[in-house]
Amino acid sequence: MKDITIAIDGFSSTGKSTIAKLLAKALGYVYVDSGAMYRAITFFAMKKGLITTEYFDREALISALPNAHVSFKFNSDLGFAEVYLNDENIEKNIRTLEVSNLVSIVAAVPEVRAQLVKIQKAIGKHKAVVMDGRDIGTVVFPDAELKIFMTASAETRALRRYNEIKNNGEDITLEAILENVQKRDHLDSTRKDSPLLKAEDAIEVDNSNVTIEEQFQNILKLVNSVL
């Protein structure tokens, strides 16, 4: 069986990462959560005081980028890789609403994108990778053998993120999540550099009214059709 590259793009909280993780496990591929990398740079900027809800020192962030080393380390207990910033595990720090509210601003900076896309391409050099994000099928791996564009209703998505954040111990309302999801989708789709777009050759998959298992089986069929 040949190794392929699987790109999964879509709006926030459509369930991309759940399916991507399952696929990677089933195929013995590497799973890469590219959103975690943009969150890591956002966390870095927050720690350095370069971004708040009122303020963003874009130039200072660009100058500081060489000091922000984002990497992944496989956690065998969890069965997937966790994100590290300068050798510190920041997996818990990046899933907060505070980071979610600022990440799309940081992700719109071309220098940030260039730095992260370089790492993403390097990880996928030998294929056998499932990567999820916003520009994976369009920019990172335009030659991916399988491109999925995942959609889901706004309610399904807000509820999904709500449960994720609650599980993390953060006190939050569903309204605040919905607002964040919609705002991010708008910023991600309208930015100049690498906006969220369905690649021409991507297959659109609606994740609203199916169970995870059903969706996984559907996508596995698509994988088998290109293997």
Ligand code: C5P
């Ligand atoms: O996937 P997740 O929701 O964690 O992504 C967080 C944010 O990172 C997105 O809203 C988007 O602004 C940015 N992102 C991006 N390109 C990617 C992945 C994520 O711009 N490939």
